Amino acid sequence: MPESTTLVYAFMGMFGLKMFIDYINRSVSRGPYPPGPPPKPLVGNAFDFPKTWPADGYIEWGKKYNSTLVSAEALGNRIVVVNKREDAIELFERRAKFYSDRPYIPILNRFSISLTMEMMYGIEIKSTDEPCISLADKAMKLGMDLLMPGRSLANIFPILRHVPGWFPGATSLKKADLVGRMTEEVIRIPVDQNSCEQEEGKVTPSFFTNFIEKKQTLGASEEEEEMVHNIAYTVFGVNPDVQRKAQEEIDGLTGSKRLPTLEDRQSLPFVEAIYREVMRMSPPLPVGIAHRVTKDDYYKGYLIPEGASVFANIWAMTHDEEDYPEPYTFKPERFFDENGKLNDDDRVLAFGFGRRICVGKHIASSTLWLMMVSVLACFNIVKAKDANGNEIDINNEIEDLGLIQYVFVNKYDPDYDDLPLSSPAQTEGQV
Numbered sequence: 001m002p003e004s005t006t007l008v009y010a011f012m013g014m015f016g017l018k019m020f021i022d023y024i025n026r027s028v029s030r031g032p033y034p035p036g037p038p039p040k041p042l043v044g045n046a047f048d049f050p051k052t053w054p055a056d057g058y059i060e061w062g063k064k065y066n067s068t069l070v071s072a073e074a075l076g077n078r079i080v081v082v083n084k085r086e087d088a089i090e091l092f093e094r095r096a097k098f099y100s101d102r103p104y105i106p107i108l109n110r111f112s113i114s115l116t117m118e119m120m121y122g123i124e125i126k127s128t129d130e131p132c133i134s135l136a137d138k139a140m141k142l143g144m145d146l147l148m149p150g151r152s153l154a155n156i157f158p159i160l161r162h163v164p165g166w167f168p169g170a171t172s173l174k175k176a177d178l179v180g181r182m183t184e185e186v187i188r189i190p191v192d193q194n195s196c197e198q199e200e201g202k203v204t205p206s207f208f209t210n211f212i213e214k215k216q217t218l219g220a221s222e223e224e225e226e227m228v229h230n231i232a233y234t235v236f237g238v239n240p241d242v243q244r245k246a247q248e249e250i251d252g253l254t255g256s257k258r259l260p261t262l263e264d265r266q267s268l269p270f271v272e273a274i275y276r277e278v279m280r281m282s283p284p285l286p287v288g289i290a291h292r293v294t295k296d297d298y299y300k301g302y303l304i305p306e307g308a309s310v311f312a313n314i315w316a317m318t319h320d321e322e323d324y325p326e327p328y329t330f331k332p333e334r335f336f337d338e339n340g341k342l343n344d345d346d347r348v349l350a351f352g353f354g355r356r357i358c359v360g361k362h363i364a365s366s367t368l369w370l371m372m373v374s375v376l377a378c379f380n381i382v383k384a385k386d387a388n389g390n391e392i393d394i395n396n397e398i399e400d401l402g403l404i405q406y407v408f409v410n411k412y413d414p415d416y417d418d419l420p421l422s423s424p425a426q427t428e429g430q431v
């Protein structure tokens with residue numbers, strides 16, 4: 001018998017055995033787990049995960065099963081989704097000791113810290129055409145796709161990681177392998193570049209200092225413009241009063257004589273409220289990134305088993321009517337107290353939780369704030385007009401593609417339009 005056929009049989013045998021053992025394990029009563037759709041024999045909930053807009057799908061599960069915590073499982077791999085802010089803070093922060101691992105996802109070990117840190121500190125990005133940027137972009141898109149709960153069968157069925165890439169249907173493994181190799185390149189290119197620059201005695205400024213400097217002297221790049229454009233159209237185009245109020249605040253401080261700087265941030269509370277409201281309404285990673293539990297834990301009477309992937313449904317939390325009445329209305333005023341001072345709700349949930357909270361949050365916060373305030377200081381954003389001079393209505397919907405993509409400097413790619421990221425949808429006629 002050829003070696004490859006033996007391998008296939010061996011794999012199928014192992015797979016069958018694993019399914020059987022998991023099925024028996026599931027039948028033995030542990031738990032109860034947080035509620036969710038009833039599992040089907042053998043496959044569990046593998047085909048129940050919401051596909052189109054997962055964040056809303058998990059809110060629906062929460063309503064249906066009357067629980068702030070919901071869960072599902074496929075072949076022994078349990079996924080828990082946390083829909084409430086208090087639960088996320090309890091689990092990811094007070095119990096951080098057991099909720100700070102990441103699930104094994106083929107690409108992530110190399111992908112997260114090393115990539116961003118190499119890029120953020122000491123590497124000068126001169127153009128978006130640079131190989132490491134376009135590679136980072138592609139790796140990011142592919143990688144995000146693999147991260148979604150239920151999106152990759154290899155994440156649902158851990159045993160599938162052992163299937164060779166040539167096996168029919170093993171597309172997510174091929175993707176993971178590709179992302180792994182691309183990420184290695186993304187890390188290698190800037191490191192090599194940095195070494196060369198050091199040998200030549202050049203001082204390499206960081207992304208952050210470059211950005212701030214460039215913003216104040218040359219303005220924004222095409223991609224940065226595009227990001228601001230998206231935010232600006234949806235937020236200010238739809239809300240002219242908000243725009244006017246923010247501009248009055250800025251002009252009151254600068255006398256229209258200069259651009260605001262980061263030092264002015266404290267003195268511009270209304271702009272700050274706009275920043276908070278933008279991040280609340282459109283968190284770029286609506287269901288965050290999974291944390292892996294390293295020890296069986298009980299919460300609200302439910303078992304969250306060791307190895308479970310726990311997702312913070314950030315979207316559900318920032319659209320929770322109890323915390324944010326009229327959650328789908330853009331209202332920066334909600335961040336002021338009765339004395340007209342900014343309230344203490346300054347926690348931007350969009351950056352995640354606990355020890356795994358976004359490491360780039362300060363950079364992201366500063367760059368986004370600077371972009372918003374600079375646009376407000378210089379422009380009036382109005383609705384575009386069609387050929388007959390009629391205003392084009394603004395599409396106020398959110399698409400699942402967004403800011404992180406821009407942070408990694410790239411353009412919209414229609415081949416990967418189903419990502420766990422969000423951004424305002426484009427209206428025809430708006431560029």
Ligand code: HEM
Pocket residue numbers: 102112113116117120283284285288289290291312350351352353354355356357358359360361363364368403404407
């Ligand atoms: C608006 C911009 C950004 C948003 C909304 C955002 C959001 C997030 C979220 C939700 C997580 C997962 C947190 C969790 O697991 O609880 C995360 C992780 C991470 N972010 Fe960001 N991020 C942004 C920008 C950045 C930037 C600019 C960098 C690079 C400097 C960055 C680097 C990272 C890294 C390395 C992680 C993984 C941290 C870990 O696993 O410990 N992010 N981000």
